[in-house]
Amino acid sequence: MEIKVLTDNFYQVNTDALVVPIYEDEAYQEGLGKELDEATGGVISSLFERKEFKGKANETAYIHLVKGLKARRLLLVGVGKQAKVTNLQLRQAAGTVARFLRTKKVKSLAFLLRDASALEQSGEAIAEGALLSTFDPDTYKTRERDKSQVEEFFVLSSSEGQAELEKGLAKGKILADSTNFSRNLVNEPSSNLTPKDMASKAEQVAREANLAIEILDEEKMKELGMGAILGVSRGSAEEARLIVLRYEHPEASPDSTIALIGKGITFDSGGISIKPSEGMEKMKGDMAGAAAVMGAMRALGQLKPKARVVGVMACAENMPSGTAIKPGDVLTAMSGQTIEVVNTDAEGRLVLADAITYAREKLGATKMVDLATLTGAVGIALGPVYTAILGTCQDLIDQIISTGSEVGERFWQLPLDEEYGEQLQSDIADLKNSGGRPAGTITGAYFIKEFTGNVAWAHLDIASTAVSNEKKPYLSKGATGVGIRTLVAWVMSQN
Numbered sequence: 001m002e003i004k005v006l007t008d009n010f011y012q013v014n015t016d017a018l019v020v021p022i023y024e025d026e027a028y029q030e031g032l033g034k035e036l037d038e039a040t041g042g043v044i045s046s047l048f049e050r051k052e053f054k055g056k057a058n059e060t061a062y063i064h065l066v067k068g069l070k071a072r073r074l075l076l077v078g079v080g081k082q083a084k085v086t087n088l089q090l091r092q093a094a095g096t097v098a099r100f101l102r103t104k105k106v107k108s109l110a111f112l113l114r115d116a117s118a119l120e121q122s123g124e125a126i127a128e129g130a131l132l133s134t135f136d137p138d139t140y141k142t143r144e145r146d147k148s149q150v151e152e153f154f155v156l157s158s159s160e161g162q163a164e165l166e167k168g169l170a171k172g173k174i175l176a177d178s179t180n181f182s183r184n185l186v187n188e189p190s191s192n193l194t195p196k197d198m199a200s201k202a203e204q205v206a207r208e209a210n211l212a213i214e215i216l217d218e219e220k221m222k223e224l225g226m227g228a229i230l231g232v233s234r235g236s237a238e239e240a241r242l243i244v245l246r247y248e249h250p251e252a253s254p255d256s257t258i259a260l261i262g263k264g265i266t267f268d269s270g271g272i273s274i275k276p277s278e279g280m281e282k283m284k285g286d287m288a289g290a291a292a293v294m295g296a297m298r299a300l301g302q303l304k305p306k307a308r309v310v311g312v313m314a315c316a317e318n319m320p321s322g323t324a325i326k327p328g329d330v331l332t333a334m335s336g337q338t339i340e341v342v343n344t345d346a347e348g349r350l351v352l353a354d355a356i357t358y359a360r361e362k363l364g365a366t367k368m369v370d371l372a373t374l375t376g377a378v379g380i381a382l383g384p385v386y387t388a389i390l391g392t393c394q395d396l397i398d399q400i401i402s403t404g405s406e407v408g409e410r411f412w413q414l415p416l417d418e419e420y421g422e423q424l425q426s427d428i429a430d431l432k433n434s435g436g437r438p439a440g441t442i443t444g445a446y447f448i449k450e451f452t453g454n455v456a457w458a459h460l461d462i463a464s465t466a467v468s469n470e471k472k473p474y475l476s477k478g479a480t481g482v483g484i485r486t487l488v489a490w491v492m493s494q495n
Helices: 031-039 043-049 087-103 119-133 162-187 195-209 218-224 227-233 280-285 288-303 348-361 377-382 394-407 418-424 440-449 484-493
Strands: 002-006 017-022 060-064 073-078 108-112 152-156 212-216 241-248 258-268 308-318 330-332 338-340 367-372 387-391 411-413 456-461
Touching: 002 119, 002 162, 017 087, 031 043, 043 073, 060 087, 073 087, 087 108, 087 119, 119 152, 119 162, 162 195, 162 280, 162 288, 162 484, 195 212, 195 241, 195 258, 195 288, 195 308, 212 218, 218 227, 227 308, 227 330, 227 348, 241 288, 241 348, 258 280, 258 288, 258 348, 258 484, 288 308, 288 367, 288 484, 308 348, 348 367, 348 440, 367 394, 367 484, 377 387, 377 440, 387 394, 387 440, 394 411, 394 456, 394 484, 418 440, 440 456
Parallel strands: 002 152, 017 073, 017 108, 108 152, 258 308, 258 367, 367 456, 387 411
Antiparallel strands: 060 073, 212 241, 241 308, 330 338, 387 456
8 A cells, every 4th residue: 555645635636535534523613624514515514413423433434426526435434522532543543444445445545634733643643554454364365355455545634744744654654564564473373483484584574674683593592591491392393493683773872772572482382281272273373472573673673763672582382292391390591590380381481581581691681671472361450452561660661651652552550569479489499480370460470570680671461462353443353463563662762
């Protein structure tokens, strides 16, 4: 899809469909509202009067051959109450119309930008919404696959501020493309995306985004004493990989290195503590944290902030076999700490333990953020709406929550008091890898905390937000790419 700015008047633009965002409390007595209604022969006000359209968020009204317009169709899209409209509603509106109009075989549309303030942010939101909405998880379908797409998405605005709007559109395209790249990874069958395949994808990203790359195989991990990730990988025929992507701006501060760290379990059977068969097919997406890190690094390489960032992805399969770790085994992590494995299905925190230690000791990380589909418990606590965030640095946590709010991703902080660590006490090792069912999200994070040393750290448990189980007007069912846009915007703010 090509996204461009047009400076024509809305009633003169020659396109398949003119799209007009409409407020729920729209007034037609003055300003643009009045001009719109008069130009269309009172079509908009009549819809409100007959209560056929109310302007609620993502509501649509599709009208053919409207008098006074060169456009062949008019699509109204609700954005809710005017006082509450943010870039989140704008992003959703752009996604809603792109998904809706492609079902009508529309090839070009013109989206009327009604608010001329904050044009760069508006452009970014529109591009993200339009391009994220076009993603569908139908890669392997051979029939009943709708290949129709909107080819041209024009944003109608005045010529004043056009450069600012175009800058936002360009940034939004980079973010959306990188997010869709990661969504494809999460949806990919595990037979086609092993840890080695993840390394190959990272090499592709490094070439395209001009990033440095380092890939640690199992032999190198043995030399470094990474007994935790190697323990998880032991039951699989597929070897583990620790992948590092590096971005460094020439003007970056030498005293600051941001580490983005992702859990990359390319398939999680649960190991010897095997999962129930129902729903196990979804465990191909247990590498969503690593996919998000790869997508974020892909975007950062193109956006070029004045920062030094390393993306660390700990990739392995967790399988049951005669060589797999067993409940009761003790592993020694790279940090030297010993771990009693009481549940082999609590494996994500094990691979993160070594990845975080590597980022801290070998890569010089001064701030660390990890993303992981870590616990089923987070879905019980927060459902599919909020991503849980925990950590050791309140300032870092506050920054991520605030940044997430700006880009339309929601985070909710959970506590991490020392008392929760008591559930991880082991009789024979330094700690257990699971504290049981009570406060499962918190104790999972507490385990990871034990490997962070004195480095500022935040943990994002994306287990309930990495995949959407329902189709929305502006988003397909399947992988969401959660966390990518937040992390990129946060890194950009650290300049």
